[in-house]
Structure formats: C-alpha cells, structure tokens
Amino acid sequence: MPIYNAPLADMKFILNDVFNAEQFWQSNEKLAHVDSATAEAILEEMAKFAQNVTLPLNRTGDEEGAHYENGKVTTPAGFKEAFKQYAEGGWIGLGADEEWGGQAMPKMLTVLADEMLFATNPSFMLYPLLSVGAGMALNSYASQEQKETYLPKMYTGEWSGTMCLTEPHAGTDLGIIKTKAEPNADGTYNITGTKIFITGGDHDLSENIIHLVLAKTPDAPAGSRGISLFIVPKFIVNADGSLGERNTAGPGSIEHKMGIKASATCVMNFDAAKGYLVGKENHGLAAMFVMMNYERLSMGIQGLGASEYAYQNAAQYATDRLQGRSAQGVQSPSKPADSILVHGDVRRMLLNARANNEASRAFAVYVGQQLDITKFSTDPEAVAAANNRVALLTPIAKAYLTDTAFNAAIDAQMVFGGHGFIREWGMEQCVRDLRIAQIYEGTNGVQSQDLIGRKTIKCNGEFIAEYIAEIRDFANDLDSDLNFIKDATLDVATEIEVVTQRIIERAQENADFSNAVAVDYLHAVGLLSFTYMFARIAKAAKAKEGQFYQDKLALTHYFIQRVLPELSSRVAKIKSGAEVIMSFSEDYFTTQA
C-alpha cells in the first residue's frame, strides 16, 4: 500500500525561510489578508485531504478507470464523493477572486496545495484543475455577464470546465483546426467539429460542464490569427441561472491510455452546438493562452507531486528492504542482511529524486511569486519585470520539472527492483500517470521551442539577461562560507550567458538551429534555475541551526557535485549545432534499404 506524508516541513521552510512569504504578502495591500499562520493552516488541511481522501482512491481509480457508455462518462467509485468534499472545502476557488466566491490566496501557496493533490491522485486533480484554468480564461476575457453566469458555480464545483483545442489532425499546430462556428441571428454561434484529448470532457462530478472551445468563424483569416473562443455549455444555462436543454455537445468515446486512467480523456463531438463568443472574434488564442500558461505551471507541479510521492515510497522501501551487506562491514548484525540504504547506488537514486523535489518546489513557489507580482503588485515596473520572468520560466516550469520528475520516478521505481514493476507497490502507476505530464499542454519539445524562440531569440535575450542579473546579484551577496554554491551559481550563470549569446548569433545564420538545440537549452536553463534555487535554499538553511538545515546544505552539495555536471553535456550538444541533424534526407528516416 503506497504511502504519502505531505512534506509540510519542507513546504514551510520554502515559504517562510527561503522566500519570506509573510513579509511579501503583508507588504502588498491585496495580499495583506494572508499571513504564515493562515498559509500553514491551509497546507495542513490540504495534507489531511490528500492523505485521507485522494490517496486511497488512487489505485482503485486506476484499476477501475473512467467509464464510457451510452454517451455518458462515469468516474471510478469514490470520485464523486471526493469531488463533493473537495468542492465544499472551497478548494476549487482557493486562488480565485473573492468577487466570484474564491479565497484569493496567492499562487505561492496554491502551488503547494496542488502539489499534494497531484502527488496522491493526479487523475482526480485534473478535474478541478481544468475548471480553474477555464475560470482564469473567462475571468480575463469574458463579459461581465458571462463571468456572473459561469464563474461562481464553477468555483463551487456545481459546474466544471474544460479546454477544447486539439483535433485529430491539429495538436501543436492550432492554426489548422477545422471546427466551425457559424453565427446565428441572436448573437450565438453554432459550433460544429470534433475535438480530441479533452480532459474531463464528460463526467458525473458536476451538474454542468462549461467547454471552452476554439473554432473558426466562416470568414476567419487562415492560421492562428483566425481562431475564436467560445463557451459551449453541456446544458444551456437559462436566464435565471438554472439548467435548460442539453446542448448538442458530448463525448463520442474516451481514450484508453497508458495512465491517468481515472481521468476521462474524451473525444468530443460538437454538432451545431450552441456557443457564446468569449471576447472578440479571431482573438481566441490569447484567451486560451491564459488558461494554457496556468496549466503549464500546473503540469510542472504534477511532476513535482509525482516525484515526491515516488521518493517517499522508494525511501521507505529502501529502509525496509534487507539485501546484501555494506562494503564497510555488516551494519545490522542481528538481521539477515543490511538495509539497501547501505548501497551508494540506491542512495544516488533517492538523492536524485530528493534534490529534484526540493529544487522543484522552490522553483514552483518562485514562479508562483512572480505570478502573484503580475496580479497583485501596484508597481508597473515590478509587474513588467515579473511578466517577463513568468514568460521565460513557464516553459521551464512545465518541461524541466516534468522531465526531471520522470527521471526521479524512474529511479524510484528502480529502487524497488522487480517489485517496482508490480501493480500493488504503486510505482508503476506513478510512472504511467506521470508520463503524460511531459506530453500534454504542449509537449516538452514545444515548450523548448517556446523558450528558445519567443522567449529568448525574439527578445534578443532580454528575459534571460534579466534573470541572470537577478541570480548574479543574489549569488554575489552570499557569505564566503557558502562559496561552494556561490561559485557554482556564478559559473553556471556565465555559462548560460555565453551559450545564449551563441544561440542568438547562430540562429541568424541558420533558421534550423534553434529548433535542433532547443531541448538542450531548456535543460541548461533548468539547471541554472535549480542551482539558483539551491543557492536560496542554502542561504536560508545557513541562517538556522539543527539537522534539518544541515541536511539542506548537504543536499545542496549533492546537487552541485552529482546533478549539475549534466550541464557540460547540454552545452556541448548545443555547440554541435543543427547541421548534423538536418543533413539527412526526409526519406532516410523510413527507408528500408
């Protein structure tokens, strides 16, 4: 039976010691209702929910799966009750505006609450997650009337939300979607088309489902500049807010997948379904990107949650499993063998995961803080800087945190030996459930293109230069007894600066260059980010006394010596360029000689 103990001490350390969250909140008028005690109480409540409600449903949800029959999706046993409890606890609107019934909690805090739910039951978490994302898009772009109609009930969980982008022939390339929106005389539209991979496209958790659908109006320009966003409710909402007739929008089937089996991934058929335009025609992608950017950080949190869950279970297994003897001599003479924790290779796998978790958590809170600045700060310069930072780091949060989490989960599974492959231990499900986080909401390859293209080359490296400047300032302020991390941080910053300049230059010479080296660049910037996070962790730990803080410093040493060396191979691959990749003919890849 897999375990999970919410890492509350680590979460509090990150909030209180590393980021001085209370001071940040109290200094901002719009966040002054939050203090450390409130934040900690929220985390403790969520920990109980995750440990007692969603964790026990994780394996049964996987075994049973979401179920499709006669045009309806049912969720696994227990999901409906858990969702009700989650909704009644006010969790869906934890970060939403009070105007719509939310609790207006900062993102710095909600990322930690999300982590616990993703750790214990990623399939479950996806249902409210999509509601929250849809709510954000509506909050930014919908009319006042639309907000009043939909948002309050989405945050109570009476209704839920989806995002309907992908079509069978169009995933990354949304410019070629075919779903049509034909205007009616009353200002509504008839939406017709097929969407695939729609998370929570149908289910039995809420009374109504509010689909946000990308479609093209008849005279829309070709490509991504001709895409509009529509609200397409499962049930039409009457003027008094009650539910009217069933819309002609519903699931055609659900996908059979590698993992997240309790999350219904629907093929959605829209057959002249009634839709309501959100914002202006042909400006749908911008609205959808509000939602997408939110989801992208969330996928990073999915990675972190899974990696923490995997780590805890592997660490417990390694402690309990007796096999072989220490090379230093017998450690547990009264037992038939020593714990496998005596083996350095087992520790290596566990420490990789743990270093990943602590750096990922700090990074998630850091990006959360930047998002909070964009939302709550009254200083236009601070908002502008934070917007740049969020733009730069969103692809890192999505792709780097899920790539490293997957490696951590794979390592944790290996700690179990053959038992890692067996269902009952839970590790194989963890790996299967996590794998999608690298793929959906824009594959990690697409995130890398976003980072190197729009976020770096396009602005001539401005965003990364600002980030490096902050990191340098921080490192230069470190005391000399933290020279080991100070020097490493400054070295990595310079290395990224140099390689970024090289990328900007070579991209001008060869249009294929950036695409070919993008993933390596994303990982290089990810390593810089984790180094920076460990510098912040080390500084906070150094200021305290006790084993807990000593261990933070030891883990920082581990990261520098055993993880950061990956940077050298990333940089070498970037330097190799695109020619060696693009020189092959297209036929080469499939030709059997």
Add this chain to the structure above:
Amino acid sequence: MPIYNAPLADMKFILNDVFNAEQFWQSNEKLAHVDSATAEAILEEMAKFAQNVTLPLNRTGDEEGAHYENGKVTTPAGFKEAFKQYAEGGWIGLGADEEWGGQAMPKMLTVLADEMLFATNPSFMLYPLLSVGAGMALNSYASQEQKETYLPKMYTGEWSGTMCLTEPHAGTDLGIIKTKAEPNADGTYNITGTKIFITGGDHDLSENIIHLVLAKTPDAPAGSRGISLFIVPKFIVNADGSLGERNTAGPGSIEHKMGIKASATCVMNFDAAKGYLVGKENHGLAAMFVMMNYERLSMGIQGLGASEYAYQNAAQYATDRLQGRSAQGVQSPSKPADSILVHGDVRRMLLNARANNEASRAFAVYVGQQLDITKFSTDPEAVAAANNRVALLTPIAKAYLTDTAFNAAIDAQMVFGGHGFIREWGMEQCVRDLRIAQIYEGTNGVQSQDLIGRKTIKCNGEFIAEYIAEIRDFANDLDSDLNFIKDATLDVATEIEVVTQRIIERAQENADFSNAVAVDYLHAVGLLSFTYMFARIAKAAKAKEGQFYQDKLALTHYFIQRVLPELSSRVAKIKSGAEVIMSFSEDYFTTQA
C-alpha cells in the same frame, strides 16, 4: 496499427561488412557449416515469422494478458499456435548443439534472430528464451542422463524451462534464500519453498515445464556458497521419457504488472516437490550463472528490439504527421502543413534512437562473436581473451543497452505527442514492456556493481585494459579520412583508461566508492563501446559506395556530436566520489521533520 519491418539490410551490413562474419565462420572448423547465404536465409525466415506471426499478437496479448485460474495459467489467444509454429520451425534450438537436436548456429547470428522477436512481441519471446537459458545451464552442468532426458524435448518445444531464483525476501541477495532441499534415500530431493517472479512458471504452451530451482540442503553452508541447483519438472518424467505423475510444484498466482502482460510471471509453490540435483551440492550458483549470463545479453537484445520497433513507428508517424512549417520556409505547399520531420527536435529524437539501434546491434553481434570464440575456438589464448571480454561486456550488454533503449523508446513515444500515450498507437505498450528489461535478471544497478567490482577492480583493470588495447589498435589503423571518429575513439579510450585507474585507486581508500559511482562508470564504458562500434561501422561504410553507406557515416557524425558529449558528465560524477552520497544518515531518507 504498429508496423515492423525487420531491418535486414542493417543486419546484413553488420554481419557481412562490419564483422566479416563468413570469413570468421569459415575459418573455424566447428562453424564451417555456416556461410552468409545460410545466415541471411535464416534472418529472412525469422523476419517473416516476426512480421506475420508475433507482431499481430503483440497488442492482443497485452490486452488479454496471461490468465491464472484454478492453479493453471493460460496464455492469450494465438500464443499456443504461434509457439507451436516457432517450435516446429526449429527456432528454439537455433543456437543449441546438434547432439540435442539444435542447429548449432553461432551467437553472432542468433542475437539478430532474437532481436526481431523481441521487437515484435517481447512477452512471447520470453517463453522460449527461458527454455534456451535452462538448456544452456543443463548442457554445462547436468549429467549425461539428465541431458538426454530433458534437452531434446526442450529444443523441440514439447517441454519448456524456467529459472527459479527469487524469493519474497531474496532477490539480488541469493545467499539468504530459504527454499529447502531435503535428500531422499533414492538420491532425489524434496524441494519446499516459495519462488516469485518466475517467468513462464506455468503456461499452456508445452506439455511439461522443467524448473531449475535454487535451494539449500539441510547442512549447506550459509550464504551463496551453500546453494544447490535442482531440476524440478512439472510432471515427473518416467524412465521411458513419457510423462508420469504431477509434481507438487505449481503456480500460486500470477503478478499484475506494468507490462509484458502476456508473459506469465508466477508465484511458484514447491511443496516437497521431487527434485534432481544438477552437478554438485552447493555449486548451484555457477550453473545458474551460465543461464543468467545468457539471459543478460538477451535482455540487451530485448532493449535493442524495442528501440528498433519504437524508432520505426515514430519515424513513420513523423513522416505522416503534418504540423507546422519548416523554419526554412514552406516545404510542402500543397499540404496544410509540413511533415514534422522538418523540425530538428523531432529529428533529434529519431536520430538518438537510430544511433542507439545501430550501435547496439553492432555491439550485440560483437559480444556474440566473443561468445562464439569461447565456445568454438581451439586456440586457448583466444578463448581466454574472449572469456575476459565476455565477462567485462555482459553487464554492458544488459544494462547499457536497456538504459539507452528505454531512453530511445521514451523519445519515440514523444514523437507521437498525445497519441504516444494512447493504447492504439502501440508506443505506450512498447515503453511498458521494455521497462522490465532494466530491472530483471539483475537490475541495471547490480550490473554496474558487477562491472566495476568483479570485472574491473578485482582484476586490477586487466579486462578493460585488454579491451582498450583492442580499441586503440583498431582506431590507429583507420585511414586519415576517418580522423573524426579515429580521434574521438582514441580520446574516449584514454578518458576511460584514466578514470578506471582513478576508480581502482579510490576504491582502496573508500569501500563505498565503487558502489556510489558504478552506474556512471557503466555508462562511460557503454559510451566507449558505442564509439568503438561506430568506428567499426564507419570503416566498413567508408569502403563502400552509395547512399546507404553515406548515411552510416552521417549517423556516426551524429553520434560523436550529439550523444558522446554525455561522457563528460559521467566522468565528472565519478570524480565527485562517494562522500557526498554516504554522508547522510539512514534516518534522513524517511524522516519527516
């Protein structure tokens, strides 16, 4: 529907051009019955079997799974007929001695036949694989009478074989097994105990199953020096070779696993089952290691097969999938988008897999040739050298080829985007099925300990020094127009030489050192091995004309520029040593502050 086209051209290139196999075979009296025409005919026949028989059963086998009921295991629909056809084709005994009905084909060739079956249906392949491994152990250690009784029927497929090592509390550490063997007056033994993770422990493919079981006699010494090997047939074999009474050995259940679901992984209960000692008491591990070493190379082939299958499907998908436009301008103006092969990042993933496949295949044939020398050569010096080489490279073949194959399969899955997560495309099954290859037959961590410990430190680096000497000789003989690979090969050889020396020295100072850096060392030696293989591929390709050979050189460039840079981070991690890993207390790993 997943595709598979046996890579016959590449296989022939490796055999004929890279390794001059016919010359090698014809120069050896015991292999003089093999020529290129025979070898190619065998590969072509196996290709048909793999494409037409096992490939179509791969997904259905996964969906249906092996089934346990009332003490019996049934295999998925079609497996029985396929096994019969495989057995009747003489495939089980392809590499077995003619004396027992085998075809006495060299390992250089059988590894390629195995690759095709592992590519198309790893679950199926495991059934005959265990028979062949059990046959090898019996051939080496059983009495003449035992061989006559069991081997011929195992090679016809009338009977099959298993290896029963693992117990609930004892996997890597076989010294603490509890299964007991009590001697009877008639020279037989009563075997009592529980074994787990027994591949093919029961099934409906053959009339009898010959279990090779590790157990301890009552007065056996403690630890691994007190383990004996027993034949425990499912049905007792009468003196005339007919089947007698049912032995008290059978499955108690089967495991529910992440993958290879059509392969029955059994809990086996032995309840005073009749057993026959193989070889001498307390010498069972040596016999089992004959089998284990065979299986370990086979697991590497499982990796190669899966990686080839993943590559082919991803390359086809990438060719067919239209999404986005080339950075160089529109490539397919008549289509709504270009093929995703225009994107360097997609090519990177495909080329990683392809480079892995071609180097892995060459390496498997190389190790196969070394095994053939040990078996067929009459030159004692050559046999001794080849034995050292096989000892050194078996953990590389098992662990490096499965680690790199898993990465390749993960990359191939990513090429599919969201479709990679959906069952019908076959990629998610490929990943699930492949994952076990890194775990079973000794985890890849255990392989790394074997490489760095017994195979390197224990012999003071003699085996790796001999290997490096061969590689240097080969590289030094390369023409100057191959300087790019010549220089890389010589550089890597020196780097490995230096790091090996460092390891031997530091292992003396710190008993924990080798365990902590073992996996990094295994990957470093793996990179050396692949570099060597590409040097051999490049030399063979350079001697020929045509696009096929030009592409081999281009792939060699790719490997040097885009894969080999990983060596630098491996070496840096080795240099960091064990202290940073071992400094944490055991409590650290599970304590929640």
